[in-house]
Amino acid sequence: MTKNKKSELKIKAIENGTVIDHITANKALHILKILDLPDAETHNVTVAMNVSSAEIGRKDIVKIENRELDHKELNQVALIAPKATINIIRNYETIKKDKIILPDKITSIIKCTNPKCITNYENEPITPIFNVINKYPPVVRCHYCEKLINTEDIDKQFE
Ligand SMILES: [Zn+2]
Numbered sequence: 001m002t003k004n005k006k007s008e009l010k011i012k013a014i015e016n017g018t019v020i021d022h023i024t025a026n027k028a029l030h031i032l033k034i035l036d037l038p039d040a041e042t043h044n045v046t047v048a049m050n051v052s053s054a055e056i057g058r059k060d061i062v063k064i065e066n067r068e069l070d071h072k073e074l075n076q077v078a079l080i081a082p083k084a085t086i087n088i089i090r091n092y093e094t095i096k097k098d099k100i101i102l103p104d105k106i107t108s109i110i111k112c113t114n115p116k117c118i119t120n121y122e123n124e125p126i127t128p129i130f131n132v133i134n135k136y137p138p139v140v141r142c143h144y145c146e147k148l149i150n151t152e153d154i155d156k157q158f159e
Pocket residue numbers: 112113114117118119142143144145146147
């Protein structure tokens with residue numbers, strides 16, 4: 001076993017839940033915001049930041065106990081961490097391992113950056129829908145006003 005491997009294995013294994021691996025370094029906290037897990041401790045979430053990775057250099061890892069992320073949640077994660085892999089754990093075993101794939105169209109928790117967009121109307125807000133223009137790095141276009149939203153704009157919404 002190489003030294004590299006050892007440091008990757010430091011975080012404790014979970015019995016049941018989801019492990020999000022290969023998150024772009026320093027984006028783990030954005031992921032927690034997306035998944036509405038503001039307080040890591042009470043939700044049994046373990047976060048490892050800036051771990052060395054053979055595949056992507058530096059990465060973050062998030063482990064969420066007793067929760068299996070659904071498709072919609074994974075799509076949101078893909079906006080922030082397009083190279084992430086998802087491991088569903090049951091009884092300490094990985095029963096499913098998948099690369100995250102950003103779909104062509106996303107109903108998103110991010111907001112259109114055009115203040116005049118119909119999705120930002122205060123009285124009758126419409127759920128934002130975005131067409132994915134580029135998957136890595138993620139760039140999306142508002143379905144309603146066609147405003148282009150780049151990776152920086154997306155990240156800013158979670159800072
Ligand atoms: Zn818009």
